[in-house]
Amino acid sequence: xxxxxxxxxxxxxxxxxxxxxxxxxxxxxxxxxxxxxxxxxxxxxxxxxxxxxxxxxxxxxxxxxxxxxxxxxxxxxxxxxxxxxxxxxxxxxxxxxxxxxxxxxxxxxxxxxxxxxxxxxxxxxxxxxxxxxxxxxxxxxxxxxxxxxxxxxxxxxxxxxxxxxxxxxxxxxxxxxxxxxxxxxxxxxxxxxxxxxxxxxxxxxxxxxxxxxxxxxxxxxxxxxxxxxxxxxxxxxxxxxxxxxxxxxx
Amino acid sequence: xxxxxxxxxxxxxxxxxxxxxxxxxxxxxxxxxxxxxxxxxxxxxxxxxxxxxxxxxxxxxxxxxxxxxxxxxxxxxxxxxxxxxxxxxxxxxxxxxxxxxxxxxxxxxxxxxxxxxxxxxxxxxxxxxxxxxxxxxxxxxxxxxxxxxxxxxxxxxxxxxxxxxxxxxxxxxxxxxxxxxxxxxxxxxxxxxxxxxxxxxxxxxxxxxxxxxxxxxxxxxxxxxxxxxxxx
Amino acid sequence: xxxxxxxxxxxxxxxxxxxxxxxxxxxxxxxxxxxxxxxxxxxxxxxxxxxxxxxxxxxxxxxxxxxxxxxxxxxxxxxxxxxxxxxxxxxxxxxxxxxxxxxxxxxxxxxxxxxxxxxxxxxxxxxxxxxxxxxxxxxxxxxxxxxxxxxxxxxxxxxxxxxxxxxxxxxxxxxxxxxxxxxxxxxxxxxxxxxxxxxxxxxxxxxxxxxxxxxxxxxxxxxxxxxxxxxxxxxxxxxxxxxxxxxxxxxxxxxxxxxxxxxxxxxxxxxxxxxxxxxxxxxxxxxxxxxxxxxxxxxxxxxxxxxxxxxxxxxxxxxxxxxxxxxxxxxxxxxxxxxxxxxxxxxxxxxxxxxxxxxxxxxxxxxxxxxxxxxxxxxxxxxxxxxxxxxxxxxxxxxxxxxxxxxxxxxxxxxxxxxxxxxxxxxxxxxxxxxxxxxxxxxxxxxxxxxxxxxxxxxxxxxxxxxxxxxxxxxxxxxxxxxxxxxxxx
Numbered sequence: 001x002x003x004x005x006x007x008x009x010x011x012x013x014x015x016x017x018x019x020x021x022x023x024x025x026x027x028x029x030x031x032x033x034x035x036x037x038x039x040x041x042x043x044x045x046x047x048x049x050x051x052x053x054x055x056x057x058x059x060x061x062x063x064x065x066x067x068x069x070x071x072x073x074x075x076x077x078x079x080x081x082x083x084x085x086x087x088x089x090x091x092x093x094x095x096x097x098x099x100x101x102x103x104x105x106x107x108x109x110x111x112x113x114x115x116x117x118x119x120x121x122x123x124x125x126x127x128x129x130x131x132x133x134x135x136x137x138x139x140x141x142x143x144x145x146x147x148x149x150x151x152x153x154x155x156x157x158x159x160x161x162x163x164x165x166x167x168x169x170x171x172x173x174x175x176x177x178x179x180x181x182x183x184x185x186x187x188x189x190x191x192x193x194x195x196x197x198x199x200x201x202x203x204x205x206x207x208x209x210x211x212x213x214x215x216x217x218x219x220x221x222x223x224x225x226x227x228x229x230x231x232x233x234x235x236x237x238x239x240x241x242x243x244x245x246x247x248x249x250x
Numbered sequence: 251x252x253x254x255x256x257x258x259x260x261x262x263x264x265x266x267x268x269x270x271x272x273x274x275x276x277x278x279x280x281x282x283x284x285x286x287x288x289x290x291x292x293x294x295x296x297x298x299x300x301x302x303x304x305x306x307x308x309x310x311x312x313x314x315x316x317x318x319x320x321x322x323x324x325x326x327x328x329x330x331x332x333x334x335x336x337x338x339x340x341x342x343x344x345x346x347x348x349x350x351x352x353x354x355x356x357x358x359x360x361x362x363x364x365x366x367x368x369x370x371x372x373x374x375x376x377x378x379x380x381x382x383x384x385x386x387x388x389x390x391x392x393x394x395x396x397x398x399x400x401x402x403x404x405x406x407x408x409x410x411x412x413x414x415x416x417x418x419x420x421x422x423x424x425x426x427x428x429x430x431x432x433x434x435x436x437x438x439x440x441x442x443x444x445x446x447x448x449x450x451x452x453x454x455x456x457x458x459x460x461x462x463x464x465x466x467x468x469x470x471x472x473x474x475x476x477x478x479x480x481x482x
Numbered sequence: 483x484x485x486x487x488x489x490x491x492x493x494x495x496x497x498x499x500x501x502x503x504x505x506x507x508x509x510x511x512x513x514x515x516x517x518x519x520x521x522x523x524x525x526x527x528x529x530x531x532x533x534x535x536x537x538x539x540x541x542x543x544x545x546x547x548x549x550x551x552x553x554x555x556x557x558x559x560x561x562x563x564x565x566x567x568x569x570x571x572x573x574x575x576x577x578x579x580x581x582x583x584x585x586x587x588x589x590x591x592x593x594x595x596x597x598x599x600x601x602x603x604x605x606x607x608x609x610x611x612x613x614x615x616x617x618x619x620x621x622x623x624x625x626x627x628x629x630x631x632x633x634x635x636x637x638x639x640x641x642x643x644x645x646x647x648x649x650x651x652x653x654x655x656x657x658x659x660x661x662x663x664x665x666x667x668x669x670x671x672x673x674x675x676x677x678x679x680x681x682x683x684x685x686x687x688x689x690x691x692x693x694x695x696x697x698x699x700x701x702x703x704x705x706x707x708x709x710x711x712x713x714x715x716x717x718x719x720x721x722x723x724x725x726x727x728x729x730x731x732x733x734x735x736x737x738x739x740x741x742x743x744x745x746x747x748x749x750x751x752x753x754x755x756x757x758x759x760x761x762x763x764x765x766x767x768x769x770x771x772x773x774x775x776x777x778x779x780x781x782x783x784x785x786x787x788x789x790x791x792x793x794x795x796x797x798x799x800x801x802x803x804x805x806x807x808x809x810x811x812x813x814x815x816x817x818x819x820x821x822x823x824x825x826x827x828x829x830x831x832x833x834x835x836x837x838x839x840x841x842x843x844x845x846x847x848x849x850x851x852x853x854x855x856x857x858x859x860x861x862x863x864x865x866x867x868x869x870x871x872x873x874x875x876x877x878x879x880x881x882x883x884x885x886x887x888x889x890x891x892x893x894x895x896x897x898x899x900x901x902x903x904x905x906x907x908x909x910x911x912x913x914x915x916x917x918x919x920x921x922x923x924x925x926x927x928x929x930x931x932x933x934x935x936x937x938x939x940x941x942x943x944x945x946x947x948x949x950x951x952x953x954x955x956x957x958x959x960x961x962x963x964x965x966x967x968x969x970x971x972x
Contacts, residue, residue: 007956007957009905009911011956012915012955012956012957013915013918013951013955014949014951014952015952016952016954016955016956016958016959017952018956019956019959019960020956020959023960035957035960037908037957037960037961038908039908039957040904040905040906040907040908040911041901041905041911043905045898045901046898046901046902047873048854048873048876049876049880049894049898050849050873050875050876050877050878050879050880050881051877051880051898051899051902052877052880054898054899054902057902057906058902058905058906061905061906085870086873089870140853140854140855140856140857141856144855144856144857144859144860145856171857172813172857173813173853173855173857175813175853176853177852177853177854177855178853178854179850179894179898180850180852180853180854181941181942182894182938182939182941182942183502183850183894183941184501184502184505184814184850184851185502185941185942185944185945186502186505186506186509186944187502187505187509187814187817187818187851188853189944189945189946190509190817190818191813191814191816191817191853192945192946193945194813194816194817216948216949217946219949220942220946220947220948220949221945221946221947223931223946223947223949224933224945224946224947256576256577257577257578257579257583257784258577260579261561261577261579261733261782261784261788262558262561262562264784264788264789264792265557265558265561265733265788265791266558267792268788268789268791268792268797269554269555269556269557269558269791269792271555272555272556272557272558272559273556273559274559275559275562275563276556276559276560276562276563276703276704276738278559279552279556279559279560279738282552282555282556283552283738283739286545286548286549286552287541287544287545287548288541288545288745289538289541289544289545290538290541290542290545290745290748291537291538291541308758312761362772362773363771363772363773367772370689370723371689374689387759389758390748390751390758390759391758391759392759397773403772403773403774404718404721404722404764404773404774405722405723405773405774408715408718408719408722426744426747426748427744429744430740430741430743430744433740434741439702439704439705439707439740440765441571441705441707441766441767441768441770442765442766442767442770442773442774443763443764443765444718444762444763444764444765445747445759445762445763446761446762447757447758447759447760447761447762448761449761450713450714450715450761450762451713451714451761452629452677452713452714453524453646453713453755454628454629454630454633454646454648454649455629455633455648455652455653455656455673455676455677456517456520456521456652456653456673457520457521457524457525457646457649458653458673460673460674460677462677462681463629463677463680463681463713463714463715463716464627464681464684464685464688464714464715464716464718464719465714465715465718465719465761465762466715
């Protein structure tokens with residue numbers, strides 16, 4: 001199995017540890033990985049803020065870079081949602097049939113990380129070890145656009161030592177919403193405050209998710225409030241093994 | 251009165267220009283209407299007794315009062331409900347069977363339009379109203395009135411505080427689509443319809459459901475086990 | 483605390499402040515937020531239970547969406563059929579291009595009736611055209627009859643929800659309004675008592691006032707009938723007792739056939755109030771001698787709808803059946819309530835409908851009043867993809883911005899333009915990452931986190947910290963790995 005990684009703009013810049021965890025995890029599972037050094041951004045921020053021409057050129061760029069990839073793994077459900085839900089419309093707006101066809105051919109090979117593990121590799125036990133109390137936050141894009149369903153739960157259930165605490169109001173948005181958090185900062189903060197009440201009520205040590213964007217939002221507020229709870233991308237939990245932890249300790 | 255130049259043509263022109271693929275006439279739209287997906291449940295799967303039980307249960311969930319009787323017991327059942335409710339003066343539409351107007355109570359018969367129709371004040375002052383109905387929908391506990399001679403003018407079932415409605419078992423369907431099929435069989439689409447699901451209610455203040463705002467505050471349904479139902 | 487003391491909300495999109503500004507008073511009013519959250523929690527829970535029991539819910543949604551889309555696709559033909567059938571049954575059909583024309587038609591009809599007073603059924607369309615203030619300035623006294631609308635009318639407040647318009651007002655506030663305006667002493671704040679007060683207040687008006695104005699939930703083209711869905715019976719009163727009835731309806735309210743109600747009635751009540759069926763649905767066709775009004779008028783209102791119809795993707799906005807499920811599900815509405823939207827149509831549907839009705843000349847902040855979480859689309863009984871339309875409208879707003887000088891001073895606009903350039907070349911992106919790391923260094927505290935940022939960054943750091951940029955990006959790590967560490971599995 002060969003796959004190409006897409007480490008989106010903010011993960012590359014702000015959360016390189018997530019990308020490294022995906023590499024460790026997938027290579028452990030025997031996947032040969034490529035990483036295209038020219039990659040930058042899927043265009044989601046531009047599309048969702050109304051900058052369509054800008055989003056179109058980024059979408060074009062993505063399709064060109066990845067059209068020959070066997071499979072594309074993206075540890076960010078909102079970027080996957082952008083590619084699946086918006087690219088076709090953007091290319092239609094552009095009036096480029098060639099790109100639309102290339103995109104349609106590409107889509108079946110685009111996977112969010114948990115989809116890749118469960119649907120493509122057919123594994124839910126990745127041999128991970130993470131002896132902590134963890135709660136899972138379902139990002140809106142993972143929950144609704146990708147309909148990830150029980151995939152994250154199945155993966156977490158097989159992690160040794162992990163104590164999964166359910167999160168109340170799982171389907172409620174954390175208030176990030178990309179530029180929404182800045183354009184409507186006060187409303188976003190109010191939504192975040194409500195989400196944090198549910199998150200901290202779990203008493204978990206870690207809050208995990210498949211989107212670092214939500215985690216950046218939640219984690220930023222947890223840090224501000226000295227809440228003691230940490231955020232961690234699911235890939236990092238799945239990458240964690242007893243050997244690795246022992247190595248880290250020694 | 252209104253402006254002499256009607257906006258009819260400009261609006262229709264704009265609508266037509268906005269929908270270039272639209273059918274030129276409603277008759278032309280018929281085929282695409284018939285092809286619309288309708289994969290929802292049309293016919294219910296409950297047995298007749300379960301269907302009737304569901305109807306009664308749903309009505310009670312709306313705080314409606316319910317009772318049952320056999321066809322020949324109906325006059326007595328009406329009398330019993332009237333006595334129990336303590337209501338003396340009742341209005342009724344002209345199309346009810348004579349035997350439903352049980353003795354011992356004051357009946358005011360409404361003859362619909364023109365002469366013989368009750369005035370609003372009389373209806374308003376009545377203690378209650380007795381009517382038949384067209385159909386009962388078990389899924390939602392809905393009683394449907396088509397306002398025929400046995401169901402009365404709309405105002406009859408609106409102003410009195412108490413509505414006693416006679417529902418025959420053969421009139422009870424399980425699903426709303428079954429009502430529409432039945433309505434379609436009986437005639438062309440009815441001109442007047444009221445779907446009643448429990449007594450009037452509101453939840454406008456803190457979402458607390460309060461029974462009885464402007465319509466009848468009490469709905470009382472007698473289910474009549476008539477012959478047709480036994481056959482289904 | 484006191485509804486009467488709160489500033490009167492502006493629900494005219496042409497004059498309302500932008501959403502982020504309008505949201506502030508609500509965000510700082512804990513009582514109001516509590517009222518809103520309580521109400522929508524109750525409806526949401528009821529809706530969820532009833533939708534779950536409906537095993538064919540998704541099939542009903544698909545059918546409802548298809549019926550509404552078909553009606554819109556063939557709207558011209560169906561409007562003409564509705565007009566013909568309604569007229570044949572004794573109704574009179576009027577056409578209004580915009581709000582001003584609709585208001586004038588209604589006023590002329592009332593003058594014809596010598597009406598000094600009028601009773602009203604709750605109608606969002608009448609609120610849209612600001613009918614009440616217009617009629618009152620013409621000397622006609624208007625009595626709202628829906629309990630929530632009475633609360634708002636007497637409390638000089640505005641609707642904050644399209645199904646439960648006074649959900650932001652709690653019982654003690656209602657008690658205060660009723661006691662003051664109805665002159666009732668010793669009124670309790672028990673909802674039962676408050677409802678009884680409204681019943682008494684209105685009963686006499688129903689029996690006396692011979693002219694009514696209402697809206698329509700559905701117009702049936704096949705039969706020329708009109709349907710009104712309600713709970714309290716005030717609708718039935720207004721539809722049955724007066725001599726003259728005026729129905730104001732948007733042109734999009736058309737359903738092709740009577741039978742289509744078998745779908746719409748099943749999805750509407752469940753979505754709107756979490757009931758299997760609302761207490762009363764009334765359908766009538768023109769006039770009938772001896773039963774109901776002698777004169778019946780329908781005013782068909784365009785007011786921007788035909789323009790929405792013309793936009794292929796935005797057309798779905800008009801499928802809306804005003805159930806409000808989207809606002810009940812919306813995490814933004816949950817925080818802000820309805821008034822922040824500056825329109826009688828709040829919540830997600832308002833965020834797409836209002837700016838379009840305003841021809842995108844006003845309310846441009848509304849398409850941004852969403853985190854695009856998709857909860858609205860998930861619950862919509864006619865499958866309006868609200869997030870998709872929001873994004874399309876944002877593109878329209880951005881294209882307007884591109885032509886304005888002030889864009890050059892807007893850090894968000896500039897930031898996104900620069901980002902687009904940066905993302906167009908990997909080397910530019912990598913250079914920008916290095917610059918950002920240097921630029922953010924002065925803001926990064928010893929613990930490795932950023933606690934305060936200037937400009938629009940402050941919108942973020944008002945409640946959240948930001949982790950300082952790590953020393954090594956992922957791509958730099960990957961490149962270094964190729965040099966030093968042996969790559970397994972290769």
